[in-house]
Amino acid sequence: MKIKAAVTHGQGQDFTLEEVDLAAAKANEVLVKIVATGVCHTDAVARDAAIAPLPAVLGHEGAGIIEDIGEGVTRFAKGDHVVLSFAHCGHCDNCLTGHPAVCETFNDLNFGGVNDDYTHRLSQDGEQLSTFFGQSSFGTFAVVHERNVVKVDPDVDLALLGPLGCGIQTGAGTVLNKLKPEFGSTIAIYGAGAVGLSAVMAAKIVGCKMIIVVDVNDSRLELAKELGATHAFNGLKTNVVEEIKKLTKCGNKYAIDTTGVPPVVRQCLQALRPLGVAAIVGVTPEMTIDVHNDLMAEGKTMMGVIVPNVFIPQLVEYYKAGLFPFDKLVKFYDFDQINEAFEASKKGEAIKPILRVQ
Structure with a gap:
């Protein structure tokens, strides 16, 4: 045809x-x-x-x-x-x-x-x-x-x-199906595009106490707060790692990078608390990390995430209920x-x- x-x-x-x-x-x-x-x-x-x-x-x-x-x-x-x-x-x-x-x-x-x-x-x-x-x-x-x-x-x-x-279920599914943060835990989300903002809404659904969003666009940071972010940092104006550690005392427990930008991925790892977990969902090029200081020495975990499509009907139900x-x-x-x-x-x-x- x-x-x-x-x-x-x-x-x-x-x-x-x-x-x-x-x-x-x-x-x-x-x-x-x-x-x-x-x-x-x-x-x-x-x-x-x-x-x-x-x-x-x-x-x-x-x-x-x-x-x-x-x-x-x-x-x-x-x-x-x-x-x-x-x-x-x-x-x-x-x-x-x-x-x-x-x-x-x-x-x-x-x-x-x-x-x-x-x-x-x-x-x-x-x-x-x-x-x-x-x-x-x-x-x-x-x-x-x-x-x-x-x-x-x-x-x-x-x-x-x-x-x-694709994008929206990736952000939400990384939170709800892969990281599964506990009620009252802290999460940092890097990038306030469709994937990152979907992660924000999912983190609100599970009851994260702190939902920290990092982006370079102030209007997107404002939308992130409207959707459930408790804190928002402009990465061009703020020392992100320093501010997150000051805010959380020792770093956030969970993190998602949606940007694929190597310096941001490193920030994502460095702002984690000991035993923290970072999920990388952005398309990231070849990059260098300090494995000892950024991961191994504090028992951190870094993982790649792709989300299966059986999750889609659940997101539709969240949407109909006004939660997503x-x-x-x-x-x-x-x-x-x-x-x-x-x-x-x-x-x-x-x-x-x-x-x-x-």
Whole structure:
């Protein structure tokens, strides 16, 4: 079928809306009519650093309605409202033990440009186009393996829900499912973008006594306080490590870095109390840390976190209950404003842009 998609032809090039061909859903796949899709920093990295084969149709925070189902699909029906998330094989040891986010073929299936069976569904003028994260949601339709699909409450505005497939669930899930801070504990969150602010809301849900947010944008710090942060520091104006240790007496027990900026990651580690735990969720380049002083000497833990998609329906319930107002992070753009949306995200003018596709 012919669809409209935002195509990335070369490294660093703008997105262009073009007509492309989408093959029919195969066994265990569904055809989804994309209603809206989030704009995520990972898409920008894929475009600018070419971490997936190009040309490609990017996009990995899709939300839509199932239009058709392939042979063998039993968990979904036409008309279901769904959110799309990352691809995983479903049969490796990690998938079978409940850890699909660290699937042994995660990189192949999400960044390799192919679908679950290692073939392509997207093409243009006879040339194959790469798929991204098993979905390529920067298009009017997507063919997705049923493992990547999460059914959601049809009473909630579907256009809001796409970012739950990646950024928003990452921030919240790191708190609620991985760190699991005790009631009354302290947590520091570095970066007040969509991931960091989602972590703030989750930390408020579990009852952290101190929720400290660090960013360089004062308006985002104000929003962080509105969403539940008890303290907010501008990293350009404050000695963050010194202030956090003064505030907490010996350092915070938990920390999340969403920035991927090496000096900030080091601050994240240095401000921890002895036996503190830091979760790194930002895309971080090669960097150097003082293993003895920043980690080992005080028994600290540093971990990487990726969050599984079964968490999405729980976040929808928190939202409906008024406990997770992630709609405050969102700014909508029309599909043909995709380049504007990415630029607004880069400049900090929009925390979580969402494209209304149709």
